[in-house]
Amino acid sequence: xxxxxxxxxxxxxxxxxxxxxxxxxxxxxxxxxxxxxxxxxxxxxxxxxxxxxxxxxxxxxxxxxxxxxxxxxxxxxxxxxxxxxxxxxxxxxxxxxxxxxxxxxxxxxxxxxxxxxxxxxxxxxxxxxxxxxxxxxxxxxxxxxxxxxxxxxxxxxxxxxxxxxxxxxxxxxxxxxxxxxxxxxxxxxxxxxxxxxxxxxxxxxxxxxxxxxxxxxxxxxxxxxxxxxxxxxxxxxxxxxxxxxxxxxxxxxxxxxxxxxxxxxxxxxxxxxxxxxxxxxxxxxxxxxxxxxxxxxxxxxxxxxxxxxxxxxxxxxxxxxxxxxxxxxxxxxxxxxxxxxxxxxxxxxxxxxxxxxxxxxxxxxxxxxxxxxxxxxxxxxxxxxxxxxxxxxxxxxxxx
Amino acid sequence: xxxxxxxxxxxxxxxxxxxxxxxxxxxxxxxxxxxxxxxxxxxxxxxxxxxxxxxxxxxxxxxxxxxxxxxxxxxxxxxxxxxxxxxxxxxxxxxxxxxxxxxxxxxxxxxxxxxxxxxxxxxxxxxxxxxxxxxxxxxxxxxxxxxxxxxxxxxxxxxxxxxxxxxxxxxxxxxxxxxxxxxxxxxxxxxxxxxxxxxxxxxxxxxxxxxxxxxxxxxxxxxxxxxxxxxxxxxxxxxxxxxxxxxxxxxxxxxxxxxxxxxxx
Numbered sequence: 001x002x003x004x005x006x007x008x009x010x011x012x013x014x015x016x017x018x019x020x021x022x023x024x025x026x027x028x029x030x031x032x033x034x035x036x037x038x039x040x041x042x043x044x045x046x047x048x049x050x051x052x053x054x055x056x057x058x059x060x061x062x063x064x065x066x067x068x069x070x071x072x073x074x075x076x077x078x079x080x081x082x083x084x085x086x087x088x089x090x091x092x093x094x095x096x097x098x099x100x101x102x103x104x105x106x107x108x109x110x111x112x113x114x115x116x117x118x119x120x121x122x123x124x125x126x127x128x129x130x131x132x133x134x135x136x137x138x139x140x141x142x143x144x145x146x147x148x149x150x151x152x153x154x155x156x157x158x159x160x161x162x163x164x165x166x167x168x169x170x171x172x173x174x175x176x177x178x179x180x181x182x183x184x185x186x187x188x189x190x191x192x193x194x195x196x197x198x199x200x201x202x203x204x205x206x207x208x209x210x211x212x213x214x215x216x217x218x219x220x221x222x223x224x225x226x227x228x229x230x231x232x233x234x235x236x237x238x239x240x241x242x243x244x245x246x247x248x249x250x251x252x253x254x255x256x257x258x259x260x261x262x263x264x265x266x267x268x269x270x271x272x273x274x275x276x277x278x279x280x281x282x283x284x285x286x287x288x289x290x291x292x293x294x295x296x297x298x299x300x301x302x303x304x305x306x307x308x309x310x311x312x313x314x315x316x317x318x319x320x321x322x323x324x325x326x327x328x329x330x331x332x333x334x335x336x337x338x339x340x341x342x343x344x345x346x347x348x349x350x351x352x353x354x355x356x357x358x359x360x361x362x363x364x365x366x367x368x369x370x371x372x373x374x375x376x377x378x379x380x381x382x383x384x385x386x387x388x389x390x391x392x393x394x395x396x397x398x399x400x
Numbered sequence: 401x402x403x404x405x406x407x408x409x410x411x412x413x414x415x416x417x418x419x420x421x422x423x424x425x426x427x428x429x430x431x432x433x434x435x436x437x438x439x440x441x442x443x444x445x446x447x448x449x450x451x452x453x454x455x456x457x458x459x460x461x462x463x464x465x466x467x468x469x470x471x472x473x474x475x476x477x478x479x480x481x482x483x484x485x486x487x488x489x490x491x492x493x494x495x496x497x498x499x500x501x502x503x504x505x506x507x508x509x510x511x512x513x514x515x516x517x518x519x520x521x522x523x524x525x526x527x528x529x530x531x532x533x534x535x536x537x538x539x540x541x542x543x544x545x546x547x548x549x550x551x552x553x554x555x556x557x558x559x560x561x562x563x564x565x566x567x568x569x570x571x572x573x574x575x576x577x578x579x580x581x582x583x584x585x586x587x588x589x590x591x592x593x594x595x596x597x598x599x600x601x602x603x604x605x606x607x608x609x610x611x612x613x614x615x616x617x618x619x620x621x622x623x624x625x626x627x628x629x630x631x632x633x634x635x636x637x638x639x640x641x642x643x644x645x646x647x648x649x650x651x652x653x654x655x656x657x658x659x660x661x662x663x664x665x
Contacts, residue, residue: 082504083503083504083507086507130526131526131613131614131615132526132527132530132614132615135527135530135531135534136530138530138534139530139533139534139537139538140533142533142534142537142538142539142542143533143537143538145538145542146507146510146542146545149542149545149546149549150503150507150545153503153545153549161549164549165546165549165550168542168545168546169546172539172542172543175538175539191615191616192615
């Protein structure tokens with residue numbers, strides 16, 4: 001009993017520390033990438049304090065954090081005092097709690113030199129026994145909307161309120177394609193556990209992105225929308241809403257919002273990698289069994305982190321490559337394009353699992369994969385034909 | 401307690417009943433106190449007494465707590481977790497119905513749902529716990545919030561300040577809680593061959609939905625024994641969906657017709 005509690009606490013402390021540091025440095029990375037895309041220098045001055053050493057600006061997150069901490073927490077007089085403080089806390093709590101079931105590696109070697117709590121090797125995930133890991137992530141991501149709505153409402157400000165409303169509509173709409181994308185993966189692995197999903201990809205050597213590109217497309221776009229990254233950042237569109245739901249915030253509460261936002265992005269990147277890109281698996285490097293030594297254990301963590309970082313860099317590049325959607329385009333994309341595509345993927349995967357199980361020959365598999373890609377292409381063409389998004393960008397004349 | 405027994409004995413028949421039914425009488429007292437407290441706390445126009453109501457309800461909670469059956473000392477950790485979760489759930493449920501601002505009520509309700517989900521999780525019902533969060537807290541309550549914020553941004557309309565039939569609802573709640581708790585207490589204490597609280601059997605851990613393949617077992621149960629119920633529920637939802645879409649569609653086409661009418665005529 002005590003050993004399990006200690007094990008969980010150690011993992012929680014490690015994870016929180018790593019996530020907070022990662023969020024701080026991801027802000028720096030985002031600013032560097034923004035500067036690089038826009039052909040300017042970006043933050044490169046802050047190094048070690050009181051010296052002239054610059055270190056490429058690696059001290060910048062520390063300075064940013066200190067600035068946030070020492071700023072006055074100004075509460076405007078017209079806000080709902082209690083909810084104004086509760087909202088950012090709740091969104092950060094939900095964002096952090098998501099990581100309870102997300103594995104940050106595989107397992108530790110079984111000969112650790114000290115007795116292990118429950119017999120088996122220590123798994124690198126805070127809550128290893130949860131059999132419904134995928135639904136847990138889904139449930140907590142659906143709780144994230146509370147922080148945004150409440151923050152927008154409590155601020156008692158039209159821009160904030162509009163941001164909150166936009167956000168709730170957007171998050172509810174995109175939860176459905178998100179779920180459909182997840183369902184295909186769950187069908188393929190036959191389990192809702194994230195570590196089982198990774199292991200099944202590792203043993204077969206086929207990453208899910210190869211087998212179900214359509215599901216990946218749907219999930220990727222829905223994940224962008226759920227983490228409110230550009231081109232889906234309508235809840236806080238600066239040009240339209242100043243800052244959206246956190247217009248009135250400053251100091252620490254604003255910092256909580258910003259960290260939660262980055263954590264949503266990190267969660268999305270982890271899920272993309274775990275569900276579709278094989279998690280800690282890489283061909284010829286990591287193997288697939290649970291009986292491993294220290295070298296493989298560390299290598300798996302490194303592979304996972306590198307993949308996640310690559311995904312995050314991709315998300316940051318997308319930010320500077322795409323213009324923002326208009327709100328009716330956003331909704332049309334969710335309901336008229338993403339939902340049918342997700343359904344198509346689900347039906348394809350269900351029939352594949354039902355009838356394609358006994359195909360073991362390499363050629364048979366290659367044909368299956370080719371068939372899935374062709375089906376993806378056809379489905380996308382059909383969606384573009386039936387529900388074109390960019391046919392007419394003029395203001396709608398039929399609006400009431 | 402002797403002087404109390406003597407005093408009660410001098411009261412005649414009611415006193416004798418109380419002496420012979422000690423635990424039940426305590427629960428009855430707690431139920432009456434709790435009902436009264438909830439009635440005072442419910443929003444009733446400008447009537448006061450909310451603090452007194454909160455005090456009474458808290459007292460009722462303490463009296464209920466004094467009747468808890470203690471478990472073995474090696475289980476203190478899990479019992480403490482259970483009690484904290486239960487307290488959070490009950491207190492936030494009370495706050496849900498007593499707060500006057502509907503947005504706050506919705507938030508307290510969300511906390512109630514989280515507490516309930518945690519209790520489910522604590523009992524090993526992982527899927528049920530997370531389904532509660534996804535469906536109620538994640539979807540339904542967000543829609544509530546959405547509507548509340550759009551409908552009445554200032555809060556505190558007249559109909560937010562009174563609860564309808566405060567007395568009847570407090571009484572009904574108290575009667576239900578009282579009957580349930582007294583029945584449960586009887587079942588667990590008085591009769592000698594009563595079922596005792598026991599950890600789950602090894603068989604249940606091995607084969608049933610408490611084992612590690614929780615969802616697989618749950619799915620097997622749902623799609624074999626309860627297949628018809630599942631299909632009927634699915635059809636019902638589909639019918640509701642179609643109905644909603646058809647209402648929206650009707651509205652839109654009639655509005656178009658109106659606009660065309662305005663334009664031409």
